[in-house]
Amino acid sequence: MDQVPRTVIVLTSRRHPGQALLYFLSVVQGLTFVTHLSVGPPQSLQAILPPWLLAVWSWSLLVSGGVGLTGEFWPWHILTSLRMRLAGALMAAAPASAFCLAAFAYAGVTAAYAAGVLGVWAAACLWRAAQLSVDIGRLTGGSVIV
Amino acid sequence: MKDVVVPIIVAMIGVLFGGGSVPLVKAVLGKGKARVDEVAALGEASEKWVDRFERKAHEALDEAERARVELRQVRAEVFALAQELHRIRMLVMRDPPPSIEEVRQAVGGQE
Numbered sequence: 001m002d003q004v005p006r007t008v009i010v011l012t013s014r015r016h017p018g019q020a021l022l023y024f025l026s027v028v029q030g031l032t033f034v035t036h037l038s039v040g041p042p043q044s045l046q047a048i049l050p051p052w053l054l055a056v057w058s059w060s061l062l063v064s065g066g067v068g069l070t071g072e073f074w075p076w077h078i079l080t081s082l083r084m085r086l087a088g089a090l091m092a093a094a095p096a097s098a099f100c101l102a103a104f105a106y107a108g109v110t111a112a113y114a115a116g117v118l119g120v121w122a123a124a125c126l127w128r129a130a131q132l133s134v135d136i137g138r139l140t141g142g143s144v145i146v
Numbered sequence: 147m148k149d150v151v152v153p154i155i156v157a158m159i160g161v162l163f164g165g166g167s168v169p170l171v172k173a174v175l176g177k178g179k180a181r182v183d184e185v186a187a188l189g190e191a192s193e194k195w196v197d198r199f200e201r202k203a204h205e206a207l208d209e210a211e212r213a214r215v216e217l218r219q220v221r222a223e224v225f226a227l228a229q230e231l232h233r234i235r236m237l238v239m240r241d242p243p244p245s246i247e248e249v250r251q252a253v254g255g256q257e
Binding site: 139 | 147151152158159176179181
C-alpha cells in the first residue's frame with residue numbers, strides 16, 4: 001500500500017506586518033493626542049466632534065493600537081494572543097471608521113483618498129476580526145493549530 | 147451635518163469597542179485555555195496512535211503478500227498431484243490391465 005503523504009505547512013510567521021505597523025502608529029498617534037504632545041487630532045475631527053468625543057476618539061486610538069500590538073506579539077498562550085488580536089482588530093475599526101466618516105463630512109470628496117484609506121483600514125480590521133473569530137471558534141471547538 | 151455625524155460616530159465607537167471588549171475580557175480571564183491545551187495533548191497522543199496503526203497495517207500487508215505467494219505454490223503442487231493421480235488411475239483402469247512392472251514405473255519405480 002502506498003503511504004499517503006502528509007503535507008505539513010509551517011507558517012514562517014503568524015504576524016501581519018501591515019497590521020502590526022498600523023497598530024504601532026495608532027499607539028504613537030494616540031499617545032501624542034492624549035498627552036497633547038502634538039497639535040492634536042486631525043482638523044476634520046476637531047471641527048465635527050465635541051471635545052469629550054474627541055478625547056474618546058484619541059483614547060480609542062491608543063487603546064486599540066495597544067491591545068492589537070500586544071496580541072500580535074503575545075508570546076505565551078495562542079488563544080490569548082488570538083483573542084487580543086480580535087479585540088484589537090474590532091477596536092481599531094472604531095477610530096478608523098469614525099475618522100473616515102468625519103473626513104467625508106468635513107471635506108467631502110476632497111478628502112476621498114485620506115478618508116478612503118481609513119475606511120479601507122476599518123473594513124480590513126473587520127475582515128481580519130471575522131477571520132480571527134472563525135479561528136478562535138475552531139480552536140476552542142477542538143481543532144489544532146499547526 | 148454635525149447632528150447626524152456625531153451620533154453615528156458615537157454608535158460606531160460604542161458598538162466596535164463594546165464588541166472588542168468581549169474577547170479582551172475572555173483573553174484576560176483565560177477562558178477556554180485548558181480545553182485548547184487538552185486538545186493539543188490529545189492531538190499528540192492520537193498522532194502516535196496513528197503512526198503505530200500505520201506501522202502495524204504495513205506489517206499485516208507484507209504478511210498477506212507472503213501468504214498469497216505461498217498459496218500460489220500450494221495450488222501448483224496440488225494441480226501436479228491431481229494430474230499424476232489421474233495418470234495412475236487411467237493406467238490401473240486400462241484394458242488389458244497393466245503389469246506390476248508398469249504400475250511400479252508409474253508410481254516412481256519403488257517397491
